[in-house]
Amino acid sequence: MVNFLQLIIIYAGIYALMAIGQNCITGYTGMLSLCHAGFFCIGSYATAILCKDFGFSFWASLPIAAIASGILGFLIGVPTLRLKGDYLCIATLGLGEIIRTVATNLNPVGYQSVPRAMLFGYQFSARNKVQFILLIWAFVLIFYILFQQLAHSRLGRAMAAIREDEVAAQSNGINVTKYKIGAFVLGAAIGGVAGCFMTAYTQTVNPSSFTFMVSVMVLCMVVLGGMGNGKAVILGALIVQFISYFPQLVGLSSVIPAQATQIIYGLCLVVLMIWRPQGLLGRDKYRYGDPRSTKERLVGFFKRNPEKKGGRA
Amino acid sequence: MSDTLLTIDGISVKYGSIEALHEVSMSVKRGDIVSLIGANGAGKSTLLKAVMAQVPLSSGSITFEGNEICSTKKHGRTTHQLASLGMALVPEGRHVFADMTVEENLDMGAFLVRDSKEIDRKKEEMFDFFPILSQRRKQKTRSLSGGEQQMMAIARALMSSPKLLLLDEPGLGLAPLIVQDIFHKIRKINEEDKVTVFLVEQNARMALKNSTTGYVIETGNIVLSDTSENLLNNEKVKAAYLGE
Numbered sequence: 001m002v003n004f005l006q007l008i009i010i011y012a013g014i015y016a017l018m019a020i021g022q023n024c025i026t027g028y029t030g031m032l033s034l035c036h037a038g039f040f041c042i043g044s045y046a047t048a049i050l051c052k053d054f055g056f057s058f059w060a061s062l063p064i065a066a067i068a069s070g071i072l073g074f075l076i077g078v079p080t081l082r083l084k085g086d087y088l089c090i091a092t093l094g095l096g097e098i099i100r101t102v103a104t105n106l107n108p109v110g111y112q113s114v115p116r117a118m119l120f121g122y123q124f125s126a127r128n129k130v131q132f133i134l135l136i137w138a139f140v141l142i143f144y145i146l147f148q149q150l151a152h153s154r155l156g157r158a159m160a161a162i163r164e165d166e167v168a169a170q171s172n173g174i175n176v177t178k179y180k181i182g183a184f185v186l187g188a189a190i191g192g193v194a195g196c197f198m199t200a201y202t203q204t205v206n207p208s209s210f211t212f213m214v215s216v217m218v219l220c221m222v223v224l225g226g227m228g229n230g231k232a233v234i235l236g237a238l239i240v241q242f243i244s245y246f247p248q249l250v251g252l253s254s255v256i257p258a259q260a261t262q263i264i265y266g267l268c269l270v271v272l273m274i275w276r277p278q279g280l281l282g283r284d285k286y287r288y289g290d291p292r293s294t295k296e297r298l299v300g301f302f303k304r305n306p307e308k309k310g311g312r313a
Numbered sequence: 314m315s316d317t318l319l320t321i322d323g324i325s326v327k328y329g330s331i332e333a334l335h336e337v338s339m340s341v342k343r344g345d346i347v348s349l350i351g352a353n354g355a356g357k358s359t360l361l362k363a364v365m366a367q368v369p370l371s372s373g374s375i376t377f378e379g380n381e382i383c384s385t386k387k388h389g390r391t392t393h394q395l396a397s398l399g400m401a402l403v404p405e406g407r408h409v410f411a412d413m414t415v416e417e418n419l420d421m422g423a424f425l426v427r428d429s430k431e432i433d434r435k436k437e438e439m440f441d442f443f444p445i446l447s448q449r450r451k452q453k454t455r456s457l458s459g460g461e462q463q464m465m466a467i468a469r470a471l472m473s474s475p476k477l478l479l480l481d482e483p484g485l486g487l488a489p490l491i492v493q494d495i496f497h498k499i500r501k502i503n504e505e506d507k508v509t510v511f512l513v514e515q516n517a518r519m520a521l522k523n524s525t526t527g528y529v530i531e532t533g534n535i536v537l538s539d540t541s542e543n544l545l546n547n548e549k550v551k552a553a554y555l556g557e
Contacts, residue, residue, distance in 0.1 A: 154424075161410065161421050168408035171365065173396030173425040173473060 006129035008245050009238075010201060013136035014194050016237035019221040020143050020230065021190030026219065027228035027283075028151060029183035030163030032089045035076060035096030037214035039069045039188040041103055041207070043195020048111040048205040058117035058200050065196040066189040072099075073188025077181040096215055103207040110206040117200040136197055140234060143190060148230045150186075151284065159183055160228075213262075217244070220265060224272060226279030235280065240265060318343045318477055318509050319364070324373030324383075326356075326363050333359040335533040336373065341477070341526075346503050346510040348520035348541065350554060351530035357513040358405055360530070361481050364511075365402050366392050377477070397425055401475035405482050407466040411455040415446050415465055418454055422472030432472070439468040443498070460491035464498065471502065478502070480512040484519060492516060496523040517554035521545050529554070 018036050025033050046065040050056035056064075080091045103110075119135075150156050158179045161169035170176055199205055217240055225236025242249070243265050247256040272279070319341040326334040334356045341347045351357050362368045364375055366383055374384040377398060383389045390398075410418050419439060423432045440447035443464045449457060454465060463483060470478060483499065484492035500523055503510050514520035521527050521541040529537040529550060537544065544550050551557040 157421065158424065160413075161424070164410040164412060165408050167367075167404050168410060168469075169421075170367075170392040171396060171402040171404060171408075172422050172469070173393050175391075175393045177391075 003129065004245070004249060006133060008241050008249070009133050010129060010136055011245075012238045012241040013133065013140050014197050014201070015218065015221060015241055016140045016234045017136075017143060017194035017197065018191050018218045019225070019233040019237045020140075020147055021187040021194070022218045022222045023187075023228065023230070023233045024147060024150075024159075024190070025183050025187035027222055027233065028156060028163065029159040029180060031180065031183065032085060032219075033076075033092040033184070033187075034089050034212070034215045034219060035092040035099070036187075036191050036218045037210045037212065038076075038096035038099035039072060039191025040195040040198070040214060041099050041210035042069045042072050043192030044199045044205045044210075045103060045111075045195075046192065047196040047199040048114045051115050051199075052111055052113075058115070058196075059119075062193065062196050065192045067192075069192025069195070070185045070189035073184040073186075073191075074181060076188070077184030081177060081180055093212065093215070097212060100207055100210045103210070108207065110204060111199075112204050114199055114203045114205070116203065132201060136201075139193070139197070143193070144230050144234065147190075151228070151230070155179065155182065163228075217265075220269060223279060224265075224268065226281040226283060229279070229281050229284040232279055232281035232284075239268075239280075243268065316343045317341070318378060319511065320376040321360075321364070322374050322376065324360075324363055324375060325371045326359050326368055327371045328368075332371075333533055334363065337530070337533070337535055338373075339528050339535060339538065341509060341511050343509055344503075344507060345526055346500065346512070346524040347526045347528070348524035349511070349513045349528045349530055350515070350517040350520050352554075353515070354532075355530045356533045357515075357530060358481055361402070361405075361479055361511075361513050364479065365395055365400070366390055396473065396475075399474075399476035400479060401470035401473055401477070402479045403463075403466045403470045403481065403483065405485065407462050409454045409457075409462050409466055409469075412453060414451050414453055415457070416450045418465055418469050419472050422469035425473050435472050435474070439471065442501075443468055460487050460495065463487065463491075463495055467495075467498065467502075471506070471508070475508060477509045477511060480510065480514075482514055483512060484514060484516045492519055496520075499523065517550070518545075521550075 018040060021039065022036050025031050043065040046068045047058070047061040050061040050064060051058060076092060076095050080088055083091055158174045161172065161174050162176055162179055166176055221236035221240045222233050224239060225232030244261045246261060246264065247253040317340050321337060321339045323336045323338050324334060325332060325336055337360060349357055349360065359368060363370060363383065366389055370383060370385050372385055375382050377400065382395060382398070410421060416436065419436050420432065423435060426432050426435070440450065445461055446465055446468060449461060454462060457465065480499070483495050487495070496519055499510055499512070502508050512520060512524070521544050524541045527539060527541040527544040528535055529544070537547065537550065539547070
C-alpha cells in the first residue's frame with residue numbers, strides 16, 4: 001500500500017512537470033494545445049537512445065532531451081501559429097499522433113533496460129522509491145519557481161497580453177509571433193524533461209504509452225487545478241493521478257473496471273466547469289506592477305512575508 | 314516636406330475580389346488632428362488597418378517620418394514594429410485587457426518602455442489626465458463603463474509616448490456627453506503633449522469640430538479633403554453627413 005502510494009507520487013511528480021509545461025502554453029499564453037504526449041515521447045526516447053546506445057549518463061541526457069523537445073515545440077509552433085482555439089487544438093492533436101505513429105513504426109517494442117540514473121555514485125533504482133520521489137519533486141520545485149518567475153517577468157507579461165487580446169497586444173508593440181513560439185518551446189522543453197524522468201524511472205520506453213489520452217490528462221490537470229497558476233497545476237497533477245489509480249489503491253481493481261477512472265475525472269471536470277470554471281485555485285494574481293526585484297521576490301517566496309496579508313488595503 | 318508625419322500614397326486594399334480601398338492618398342502633418350469621416354462600409358477601418366499593417370496592400374505605399382513602412386513588397390513591417398516606431402493604435406471596439414486592472418493595462422501599454430521609473434512617471438501622468446482612471450486603478454477593466462474603457466484604451470496607447478496616435482471610432486457606442494468629453498481629451502493630448510492624431514469616425518460633426526484637417530471617404534475613394542472648418546460649411550458634407 002505504502003509502496004503503491006509512493007509510486008503514485010512519483011508519477012504525479014512526472015506529470016506535474018508536464019502540467020507546468022502545458023500551463024506555459026495554455027494557461028499563460030492561452031493556446032489550446034493537445035500534443036504534450038508528443039513532447040513527452042521525444043524526451044523519453046532521447047534519454048533512452050542516448051543512455052543506451054551512446055553511453056550518456058542520465059544527467060547529460062536531461063538537457064539534450066529538453067532541447068530536443070524544445071526544437072519539436074518550435075517545429076510544431078511555427079506552422080500552427082495562425083490557428084486559434086479549437087483549430088490549434090485539432091492541429092496539435094494530429095501532430096502529437098504523428099510523433100507516436102512514427103515512434104511505433106521505427107521501433108514497435110521501444111527500449112528496455114535503460115541504464116539507471118546516478119548521482120555522486122549513488123544509483124537511483126526503481127526499488128528505492130523515496131530517493132526517486134525526492135529527486136523528481138526537487139525538479140518540480142525548481143521548475144515551479146522558474147516558471148513563477150517567468151510568469152511575472154516581461155516575457156510573462158507579453159504572454160498574458162497575447163492571451164487576453166492579440167490585437168491589443170500587437171498595437172502595444174508585443175511581437176506576438178515571437179512570444180507564442182517562445183511559449184511553445186518552453187512548454188515543450190519541460191515536457192521533454194518529464195519524459196526523461198519517466199525513462200529514468202521505468203527504464204523502458206514503449207511507444208504505446210504516449211497516446212492521445214496522456215495529452216488530455218495533462219490538459220485536465222491544468223484545467224482542474226486552475227489555468228495560469230503554478231501551484232494549482234501541480235495540485236491538479238496529484239488529483240488526476242490519484243483518481244486514475246483509485247481502483248488499484250483501494251484494492252477494488254477487480255470490481256471497478258479501468259474505464260471507470262475516465263468516467264470519474266470526466267465527471268469531476270463537468271462538476272468543476274459548472275461550479276468553478278476557473279479551476280480549483282483559480283488564476284494567479286498578476287504582479288507586473290511589483291517593484292521588487294527577482295531576489296527580493298524569491299526571499300519573499302520562502303519567507304511567506306506578512307505584508308501580503310496586511311498590505312492589501 | 315519634413316512636417317509631414319504620415320503619407321499614404323495611392324494604396325488599394327482588396328478583400329478577395331472586392332476592393333475596399335481604391336488608390337487612396339492622404340497625408341497627416343505633424344501636430345495636426347486629422348479626421349477621416351465616412352459612412353458604414355466606406356473603408357475607414359480598412360484604411361487604419363492598412364496603416365497598421367494588419368491587412369496587406371495590393372498597390373501603393375505608406376511612409377512614416379520619411380521611411381517607407383508598408384508597400385506591396387512582402388517584407389513590410391509588422392504591427393508590433395510600427396508600435397516601436399512611435400505609432401500607437403486604439404483599436405475599434407477598444408480591445409482592452411478585460412481581466413486585468415486599469416493599472417495592469419497601462420503597464421501593458423508601456424511594454425516597449427524598459428525603464429520602470431519612466432513607466433511610473435507616465436502612469437501618474439495618465440492618472441492626472443484621466444482622474445476617473447485614478448479612482449479605478451485597482452479595478453478590473455471589465456467592470457468599467459464604455460466611456461471609461463475608451464479613456465483607458467487611449468491612456469494605454471499613450472503610455473509608450475507615441476508620435477502618432479491612431480484612433481478607430483473613439484466615439485463608438487458611447488453617450489453624446491461622453492463622446493464630447495473624449496474628443497475634448499483628444500484635443501488636449503494634441504495641444505499639450507504635441508501628439509499628432511489621426512482619427513476615423515462616423516460621428517462627422519464631432520470629428521470635424523475637433524480636428525484641423527478632414528477627409529471624406531466614400532466606397533473606398535477619398536471624395537473630399539479640406540480643412541475641417543471648410544468641410545463643416547461644405548454643402549455636400551452638410552447634406553450627406555451633418556443632416557442639415
